[in-house]
Amino acid sequence: MRPAPPPVDASDPVTVQRYKAWQRTMHDQVRAYGDPDVATVAGFDVQYGGQGEPAVAAAVVLSYPDSEIVDETVVSDRPGTPYRPGLLALRELPLLLALAETLETLPDVVFCDGHGVGHPRGFGLACHLGLALDLPVVGIAKNPPYRDGIPEPGPGRGDTADIAPAADWDECPAGPVIGRSVRTRDSTKPVYVSAGHKISLDKSVELVLGTATRFRQPEPIRAADRLARAERKKLSE
DNA sequence: GCGACAG
DNA sequence: ATCTTGTCGC
Incomplete structure (x- = not known):
């Protein structure tokens, strides 16, 4: 049995510190290895509205590698805690777990926005989600996990560069390679x-490149993003 | 007070 | 993430 996350009040530094210590501990439960057979990949995404408006989470399950729609589902609820760097799961995990429960059939792999072990304490949103669902999950972020020293891959699609932990991540149990910068389109970030x-x-990188052919973002993520956007628009009118 | 590090 | 027009480029 794994330790439950400690209750955390985002405005109370003491409980936040406890939660961070728990994250560091939980990295040991993560299995950053495995080569699952992949017939389906799901993208999970959350969209937010203004104050008081509900957040919308969407999942789209696509066949792999041909990207046919297998299933899609939406759920909406009040957002979790406000966003704080390193604590994204506090904001998005509850909604993503509710979302997963609405799927008819679980996918072979889940893609979500944000980081996995490429996180200051080696336990980003994708890790939280993977352990909670007991499913393979890949973290795909549009921004790097820290500012300075992120290696730039070559300019062509398919070029990659390994990312090491930040020099000041004393608490990070992951590494020496925590993630990879992946060029999914020529001359694009x-x-x-x-x-x-x-x-x-x-x-993970193989699947990302296998699903991001024409655009920067993998198709499952784009599909979930579109669906959540559409649903949010529908709710706001 | 400034700067900042997923979304 | 979201607020938002025009604008650069394929």
Whole structure:
């Protein structure tokens, strides 16, 4: 049995510190390896409205590698805590777990926005989600996990560069390679991939490049993004 | 007070 | 993430 997350009040530094210590501990439960057979990949995404408005989470399950729609679902609820760097799961995990429960059939792999083990304490949103669902999850972020020293991959689609932990991440139990910058389109800003759970970094990158052919973002993520946007628009009118 | 590090 | 027009480029 794994330790439950400590209750955390985002405005109370003491409980936040406890939660961070728990994250560091939980990294040991993560399996940043594995080579699952993949017939379906799901993209999960959350969209937010203004104050008081509900957040909308969408999941789209696509066949792999041909990207046919297998299933899609939406759920909406009040947002979790406000966003804070390093604590994204506090904001999005509740909604994403509710979302997963609405799927008819679980996918072989889940893609979510944000980081996996490429996180200051080695336990980003994709890790939280992977352990909670006991599914392979890949973290795909549009921005790097820290500012300075992120290696730039070559300019062509498919070029990659390994990311090491930040020099000041004393508490990070992951590494020496925590993720990879991946160029999914020629001369376009890379995406930042890290393993969340039950899948290796190599396999994660293979799947990202296999699903992001024409656009920067992988197709499952784009599909979920579109669906959540559409649903949010529908709710706001 | 400034700067900042997923979304 | 969201607020938002025009604008650069394929």
